[in-house]
Amino acid sequence: MSDASPIILVEEIRLGLFRIYWELDNSMWKKEDVYQEEFELCGSKKGREFYLNFELQVVANKNRPYDFKITIEDLLCTDGNDSEKEEKESTHQSQQEQPQSKRQKLNKSTVPSNMLPAMFPTYVWLDSHVSSTNELPLLEDEEGIWEVAVTNPNIQPYIAVWMDFGTNEVKEKHVITGLADMFHNQKQCDVQFEFNDGQSVGAHIVILSAGSPVFAAMFQSDFLETKTRKVTIVDVEIAVFKQLLIFLYTGNAPRLAEESITRLLFELADKYGVGALKDECVDVLLTQFNIENVIDMLVWAHFHSIEKLSKKAMKFLVKNFRKLCVQPEWMELMKNHPDLCLRANQQMAELLPKTESEDSE
Numbered sequence: 001m002s003d004a005s006p007i008i009l010v011e012e013i014r015l016g017l018f019r020i021y022w023e024l025d026n027s028m029w030k031k032e033d034v035y036q037e038e039f040e041l042c043g044s045k046k047g048r049e050f051y052l053n054f055e056l057q058v059v060a061n062k063n064r065p066y067d068f069k070i071t072i073e074d075l076l077c078t079d080g081n082d083s084e085k086e087e088k089e090s091t092h093q094s095q096q097e098q099p100q101s102k103r104q105k106l107n108k109s110t111v112p113s114n115m116l117p118a119m120f121p122t123y124v125w126l127d128s129h130v131s132s133t134n135e136l137p138l139l140e141d142e143e144g145i146w147e148v149a150v151t152n153p154n155i156q157p158y159i160a161v162w163m164d165f166g167t168n169e170v171k172e173k174h175v176i177t178g179l180a181d182m183f184h185n186q187k188q189c190d191v192q193f194e195f196n197d198g199q200s201v202g203a204h205i206v207i208l209s210a211g212s213p214v215f216a217a218m219f220q221s222d223f224l225e226t227k228t229r230k231v232t233i234v235d236v237e238i239a240v241f242k243q244l245l246i247f248l249y250t251g252n253a254p255r256l257a258e259e260s261i262t263r264l265l266f267e268l269a270d271k272y273g274v275g276a277l278k279d280e281c282v283d284v285l286l287t288q289f290n291i292e293n294v295i296d297m298l299v300w301a302h303f304h305s306i307e308k309l310s311k312k313a314m315k316f317l318v319k320n321f322r323k324l325c326v327q328p329e330w331m332e333l334m335k336n337h338p339d340l341c342l343r344a345n346q347q348m349a350e351l352l353p354k355t356e357s358e359d360s361e
Contacts, residue, residue: 012043016165074144122166179249211248212272289316295329
């Protein structure tokens, strides 16, 4: 067991849906080993504790020396005293020797069926960046233990694990419908957003603050907006800003997939710290590449440091270079972004067949 102690970052994306970031030090990819971290959920599941195990597995392939296995163990501590926590944080051997009487696995057979969605994850999966698939589900091999082995992984500085507790959909929709009704019918709004064209839209400070750390700071400070309950928006049109507000109320932006809105909405979500909306925008943008927009998309993704989008745009550009190199946008790219052109040329060179002299070397 390694002594490394990666940092767990846990966030609740919506009711009962959690994303867990597990940071990986570069040294962790250099030898076969097992790394373990304990983490606790927040928000609606505060107090629930889990173990995350990351096990490197050596393979006979120089190009990819390691595969790995992720295991999530769901534990319910029956004795929450400090001595047990000290035991769990000591050496791997002491963890194995802990008295079983102090801890028991969650047992679905002992929990009323109407409580299962609240007590147990209904779906656990890895983010798409570690493999070629959109998402990689963890299978529940034993009660309270989820595992998945990743073959030929993309080496990344972090692992992102998702856990969905399958909260009651009917009740959840009822709450969302009520919040949406308050916004769409502009009921009891306590802040107004005013735009350059004279239009305005109202909202509720408590809802905005819950979904955006920027709004939370704005309305808990001595800013003018706190006193006047009026906010002037000059950098975006009301139609795009409304999509941000609707997302904060409902978790959904109806016009997200419109090409004229997606990138603007990402920038707005980035400005106000709405991470879940940023992720949804990127997922949509990954499907919007075409010959006409890929160069512009590449530059935009590079500017905003969206690695996943930048990589796919570059791959699309290289694949369609014969069509793109005659377009005026390519000349602008060469002039204004030589670093991106160099990267494209390097990737194209890798696709060319080697000459006889190169093979002899």
